[in-house]
Amino acid sequence: MQRLNNHFNKGCIRRRISIKMLHILLSFALITVTSGENPAIQLALTDRGLQMVRHFAAGVIQDKLDEVTIPAVEGKIAGIHYTLSGMRIAKVDLPEPSVHFSPDVTGLDLSVSGLSVAVTGDWATHWGFIHDGGTFKMAVFDLFLRSVLTVNCDSGGRLSLFSVSCEADIGSVDMQFYGGASWTFQWLVQYFTDHIKERVQSNICPAVEGAIQSLEQHLQAMEVSVDVNSVVSLELPLSAPPAVDSDWVNFGLRGEFLSVETQHVPPFVAPPFSLPVPADRMVSVGVSEYTANSASFAYYDSGHLQAHINDSMVPPFCPVRLNTTSMGRYIPQLPKMFPNLLMELQVYARQIPLFSFEPDLVKLNLPSAVKAFAVQPNATLTPLFSLRVDSEFSGKMWVETGKVKSVLQMDNFSLSLDSSEIGPFKTDALGNLAKLGTNAALKKINEKLQQGFDLPQTKNAQLLNSVLSVEKGFIAFFSDANFQSTF
Numbered sequence: 001m002q003r004l005n006n007h008f009n010k011g012c013i014r015r016r017i018s019i020k021m022l023h024i025l026l027s028f029a030l031i032t033v034t035s036g037e038n039p040a041i042q043l044a045l046t047d048r049g050l051q052m053v054r055h056f057a058a059g060v061i062q063d064k065l066d067e068v069t070i071p072a073v074e075g076k077i078a079g080i081h082y083t084l085s086g087m088r089i090a091k092v093d094l095p096e097p098s099v100h101f102s103p104d105v106t107g108l109d110l111s112v113s114g115l116s117v118a119v120t121g122d123w124a125t126h127w128g129f130i131h132d133g134g135t136f137k138m139a140v141f142d143l144f145l146r147s148v149l150t151v152n153c154d155s156g157g158r159l160s161l162f163s164v165s166c167e168a169d170i171g172s173v174d175m176q177f178y179g180g181a182s183w184t185f186q187w188l189v190q191y192f193t194d195h196i197k198e199r200v201q202s203n204i205c206p207a208v209e210g211a212i213q214s215l216e217q218h219l220q221a222m223e224v225s226v227d228v229n230s231v232v233s234l235e236l237p238l239s240a241p242p243a244v245d246s247d248w249v250n251f252g253l254r255g256e257f258l259s260v261e262t263q264h265v266p267p268f269v270a271p272p273f274s275l276p277v278p279a280d281r282m283v284s285v286g287v288s289e290y291t292a293n294s295a296s297f298a299y300y301d302s303g304h305l306q307a308h309i310n311d312s313m314v315p316p317f318c319p320v321r322l323n324t325t326s327m328g329r330y331i332p333q334l335p336k337m338f339p340n341l342l343m344e345l346q347v348y349a350r351q352i353p354l355f356s357f358e359p360d361l362v363k364l365n366l367p368s369a370v371k372a373f374a375v376q377p378n379a380t381l382t383p384l385f386s387l388r389v390d391s392e393f394s395g396k397m398w399v400e401t402g403k404v405k406s407v408l409q410m411d412n413f414s415l416s417l418d419s420s421e422i423g424p425f426k427t428d429a430l431g432n433l434a435k436l437g438t439n440a441a442l443k444k445i446n447e448k449l450q451q452g453f454d455l456p457q458t459k460n461a462q463l464l465n466s467v468l469s470v471e472k473g474f475i476a477f478f479s480d481a482n483f484q485s486t487f
């Protein structure tokens with residue numbers, strides 16, 4: 001199967017045209033992405049999640065405001081040159097801002113009203129040779145600010161933000177001057193207050209836009225490819241602009257593993273899937289079977305799905321050894337043709353092992369082969385025979401006490417002789433032995449899986465109330481999150 005060529009950077013651009021169309025489709029409770037490159041990982045933030053982020057961000061902003069330094073203001077009034085400098089925010093009354101998803105602009109609508117700020121600073125005037133100065137207090141009351149943003153993605157698949165509109169309005173400004181011959185100044189206060197009010201007001205939106213631009217620069221610098229290990233990377237660029245509904249935003253990511261070495265794209269495409277977005281969880285994440293299969297392909301394609309097994313890897317308690325004497329029980333002619341030699345097995349995937357996600361079940365089909373060799377005293381490997389081994393596994397996954405747990409079982413196992421340099425032999429007994437060995441390995445693996453893997457968490461963020469379910473074609477994960485500010 002041929003992949004759409006030049007699939008890089010294409011999805012975002014192509015999908016921009018169909019935004020209107022997308023809105024119509026997205027008016028369903030389920031998100032179905034139907035055109036272009038389908039995202040293999042979907043990440044949705046619900047309104048509940050947005051409100052959590054808002055609450056957290058408001059706290060961070062409140063804390064950060066103490067450190068804000070305001071640039072000095074200079075000007076001339078009635079021939080008097082003035083400077084307001086050393087301005088610091090003394091007190092902020094920051095009401096909880098409001099933020100909503102805005103499907104109309106594919107973005108966010110943020111506003112805060114009733115914001116009051118008290119600022120202290122120094123004033124100085126020059127009028128010819130006459131210098132004067134002192135301190136002042138200024139209070140800005142009832143500031144209203146509304147900013148509407150569009151979220152989009154750039155050609156590199158990074159999130160981009162764009163200010164659609166900004167409104168700022170100040171209720172009133174009150175100023176008090178102290179020190180110097182400040183009585184000379186008092187007559188200017190009314191004029192000054194209006195002047196400052198206008199200056200502050202006209203500077204708020206440019207400041208907001210500046211903040212958006214600096215956030216945008218951070219987003220532009222974000223990595224959209226994560227090196228998982230030395231073999232594979234996980235590609236996470238947006239495959240389309242985020243989809244915005246009144247109750248959620250959905251980010252569709254490419255979600256594809258690539259071999260670091262070959263960079264070959266998988267010979268299959270990501271099918272679309274519909275991620276449910278329950279309103280009672282903050283985030284929903286969907287990982288399609290394509291993501292799992294792209295990992296499988298990357299390992300297979302770069303030659304990492306193979307192993308060499310020799311006798312020193314067989315557990316010491318195992319009565320069957322990997323040598324021609326011991327294998328004589330299963331292959332009678334072997335010890336006669338190659339007496340008392342060690343053996344080596346090359347085990348490899350014959351084809352790409354494929355995962356399929358079924359309701360409540362993860363299935364894995366593992367078509368593999370085994371080549372057996374006798375190790376000559378001079379270390380030369382003499383080929384003996386080749387086996388085809390087909391096995392099917394299924395597993396269940398769930399979240400329990402903050403850990404992802406799973407259990408695997410073998411559903412089917414068949415072994416047959418593919419070719420032989422030592423003549424034919426019956427494989428039934430050998431098949432049973434291999435099945436026993438696989439089951440023993442599975443038991444060890446299940447002990448690990450039973451202990452579970454911690455859900456990702458950082459010092460500042462923990463996942464709560466997490467639920468995981470395997471659906472047709474994807475794994476769905478719903479969770480709340482708890483943020484803690486460390487500022």
Ligand SMILES: *[C@@H]1O[C@H](CO)[C@@H](O)[C@H](O)[C@H]1NC(C)=O
Nearest residue numbers: 308309310311312313342375
């Ligand atoms: C078996 O393979 C391992 C790893 O490749 C190697 O370290 C070891 O020496 C080998 N043992 C024998 C008996 O060849």
Ligand SMILES: *[C@@H]1O[C@H](CO)[C@@H](O)[C@H](O)[C@H]1NC(C)=O
Nearest residue numbers: 319321323325326340341342
């Ligand atoms: C092969 O395994 C048997 C036990 O089944 C052991 O007695 C014998 O020494 C082994 N031979 C070699 C070459 O390791």
Ligand SMILES: *[C@@H]1O[C@H](CO)[C@@H](O)[C@H](O)[C@H]1NC(C)=O
Nearest residue numbers: 375376377378379380381382
């Ligand atoms: C190693 O030994 C085998 C069997 O005795 C022989 O056929 C082969 O030619 C030898 N190889 C080398 C490189 O000596």
Ligand SMILES: *[C@@H]1O[C@H](CO)[C@@H](O)[C@H](O)[C@H]1NC(C)=O
Nearest residue numbers: 390391392411412413414415
């Ligand atoms: C097991 O594999 C055999 C041979 O590939 C197949 O005929 C059979 O249907 C499989 N059984 C199950 C339960 O998948």
